[in-house]
Amino acid sequence: xxxxxxxxxxxxxxxxxxxxxxxxxxxxxxxxxxxxxxxxxxxxxxxxxxxxxxxxxxxxxxxxxxxxxxxxxxxxxxxxxxxxxxxxxxxxxxxxxxxxxxxxxxxxxxxxxxxxxxxxxxxxxxxxxxxxxxxxxxxxxxxxxxxxxxxxxxxxxxxxxxxxxxxxxxxxxxxxxxxxxxxxxxxxxxxxxxxxxxxxxxxxxxxxxxxxxxxxxxxxxxxxxxxxxxxxxxxxxxxxxxxx
Ligand SMILES: [Zn+2]
Ligand SMILES: [Zn+2]
Numbered sequence: 001x002x003x004x005x006x007x008x009x010x011x012x013x014x015x016x017x018x019x020x021x022x023x024x025x026x027x028x029x030x031x032x033x034x035x036x037x038x039x040x041x042x043x044x045x046x047x048x049x050x051x052x053x054x055x056x057x058x059x060x061x062x063x064x065x066x067x068x069x070x071x072x073x074x075x076x077x078x079x080x081x082x083x084x085x086x087x088x089x090x091x092x093x094x095x096x097x098x099x100x101x102x103x104x105x106x107x108x109x110x111x112x113x114x115x116x117x118x119x120x121x122x123x124x125x126x127x128x129x130x131x132x133x134x135x136x137x138x139x140x141x142x143x144x145x146x147x148x149x150x151x152x153x154x155x156x157x158x159x160x161x162x163x164x165x166x167x168x169x170x171x172x173x174x175x176x177x178x179x180x181x182x183x184x185x186x187x188x189x190x191x192x193x194x195x196x197x198x199x200x201x202x203x204x205x206x207x208x209x210x211x212x213x214x215x216x217x218x219x220x221x222x223x224x225x226x227x228x229x230x231x232x233x234x235x236x237x238x239x240x241x242x243x244x
Contacts, residue, residue, distance in 0.1 A: 020096070020105055021089035033108045034089070043085035045240060051120065053215055054080045058244040075215060076222035077207070077233045081118035082240035086211055090239050094210055098146045106146060109238050110153035121234060123158045125204050130162065132209040132221055133169040133192065150238070151208040166200060167221060168193050184216035192221055194228035201229040212240040 017026045021038030034042060049056055050067035052075060057067070084090045097106035131147030139145060148164050155162035171191040179187065194200060207221055212235065222233040 020093040020108060033112055038089050042089055043087065045082055045085060045242075049119065052077075052079065054082060054119075054212075054240060056085075056242055056244075069215075075219045076226050077218060077235050079118075079120050080212055080215060080218060080235035080237070080240075081121055082212055082237045083113055083116050083118075084239045086213075086239035086241045094238060097149075098142075098210060101143065103144070103149060106149045107153050110150040111157065113150065113236060113238060114154040114157035118236065121206075121236070123160065123206075125232075126160055126206045126234070128163060128200065128203045129155045129158075129160045129206045129208060130167050131164055132207060132217060133164065133167050135169045135172045137172050147209050150210065154206075154208065154236070160206065163199075166195055167225065168195055181214040181216065184214050185220075188216050188220045192224040194224060197228040200225060202231045204232040205230050205234075207233055207235045209235065209237045210239070212237040214241075 017033075018024065019026055019035035019038050020033050021042075022035060024035045024037075026032060026035060032039070045054065045056060047056060048062065048064050050070055051064045052070040053067060055067050055069075086094075093105055093109065096102045097109065129151050131145055131151040134142070134145045134147075145164070148162075151162045151164070154160075169191055170193050171188075173187050173191060205225055207218055207225070209218055212218065215235075218235045218237075222235070225233050
């Protein structure tokens with residue numbers, strides 16, 4: 001047994017891994033993050049999706065096809081993919097992380113993301129990873145950028161460098177909860193800037209966020225990055241709001 005195995009063994013005894021949904025102790029622990037009861041209730045995103053934004057369809061057609069939104073206006077990102085549908089257990093787990101400052105919940109979710117096989121995402125195609133930035137005011141309020149914590153874990157596992165300062169948020173926006181798609185798009189317009197465009201020139205970038213709601217924020221980030229010279233931007237989130 002190596003030292004790190006001993007330490008991880010010890011920490012499992014002292015801080016036994018708990019289900020991220022109901023806090024039940026996971027025994028035996030095999031690297032899973034939810035107990036079997038919670039696992040059954042979680043909606044993984046699978047089946048046919050929009051190949052660009054990753055939304056699912058209520059009539060579950062046999063093949064992937066562009067959704068109405070992406071047909072109307074193609075986003076600036078190439079692919080947006082999420083692991084889970086944003087509801088119940090996942091919503092609670094993300095809340096634990098984001099608002100109750102339970103960093104280890106975020107790290108476990110991120111580790112799960114890194115091991116998940118997202119359709120059309122080949123990590124070796126990307127040479128830079130970045131979180132959706134928070135405005136300094138929001139960062140001070142929350143104490144950490146939840147997306148940076150996710151990006152760090154995924155970047156380390158996938159050996160992709162993470163940069164959190166090239167993409168900056170210059171405009172403070174109030175929380176977008178309750179705004180519709182059009183309002184969100186308007187609010188977020190011009191909110192980001194790239195501090196040193198040379199460093200992203202011709203790069204394929206993975207942008208990381210916690211939740212994909214309407215896609216307005218990540219699309220504005222992607223627009224800013226592409227206009228500053230990035231080659232391709234893809235988006236990974238823990239969860240996604242699905243339209244049905
Ligand atoms: Zn559970
Ligand atoms: Zn779409």
